[in-house]
Amino acid sequence: MENDLYAVVGHPISHSKSPRIHSLFARQTGQPVEYTAIQAPLDDFAGTVRSFFARGGKGLNVTVPFKEQAWTLADRRTPEAEKAGAANTLLLDSDGLLTADNTDGRGLVTDLVHNHGVDLRDKSIMVLGAGGAVRGVLGPLLAERPAELTIANRTVSRAEALVELFRPDAGATRLSACGFEDVADRFDIIINGTSASLQGDLPPISPNVIGADTVVYDMMYSLTTTTFNQWALDQGATRVFDGLGMLVEQAAESFRIWRGVRPETAAVMEELRND
Secondary structure, three states: OOOEEEEEEEOOOOOOOHHHHHHHHHHHHOOOEEEEEEEOOOOOHHHHHHHHHHOOOOEEEEOOOOHHHHHHHOOEEOHHHHHHOOOOEEEEOOOOOEEEEOOHHHHHHHHHHHHOOOOOOOOEEEEEOOOHHHHHHHHHHHHOOOOEEEEEEOOHHHHHHHHHHHHHHOOOOEEEEEEHHHOOOOOOEEEEOOOHHHHOOOOOOOHHHOOOOOEEEEOOOOOOOOHHHHHHHHOOOOEEEOOHHHHHHHHHHHHHHHHOOOOOOHHHHHHHHHO
16 A cells, blocks of 8 residues: 655755654554655745645645745635644645644643643743744643733734734633733743744843743753753753654644544654654
């Protein structure tokens, strides 16, 4: 039996762990999956997608800088993708229509709640950043019903725009926006959704936000401790996590959407850590 074709599309793409992750999922579940990486030209993402599906492809993951374009290209969008304004998972359904989903937020919440035992309900959460990565995770975070969720960003108006967009989903959660320099309170959970760690930089927030019990999560991942997590440890945090688990869990959600079976993730994460 021939394998079904899947791929991740981005630019650049050579660094992507997705082919490794999905090959491990396929081996574990016995699913006939062949998964590759495709570097699309910056000016022809749509053509790359059409070409992939024309040659029999079944589904795509989408990474930077094409997640918004994937959202635009889709014929249908899940409610989560609709609100995120971006898609990381594309599926050609039985009607031949391109359906978009966004599994990033579910990946983050699954990693925090199930892998690390972090209870989000009735907690105070601060999310740093107001770009696409943050917009993609706010819905699933709010669905866990924290007591409050504060979006802090260098440009406050961008954080305020996200507050307005997600206010209908907030329920009893106090949803607010502020600038990095305005943050003074201690939080139960801090999630870094900026890409500053990749450049070795830090969002300029007060160390007062960190307590010994504060859970710190950097959505970036690294073979060593990320810059942000190291800063948190230096301020006395004892529970810090990077985004590798989020990466694997969002991939498992994509695999479930495509194949109808959700892989076990713990062994895959361990293998990636040891690569």
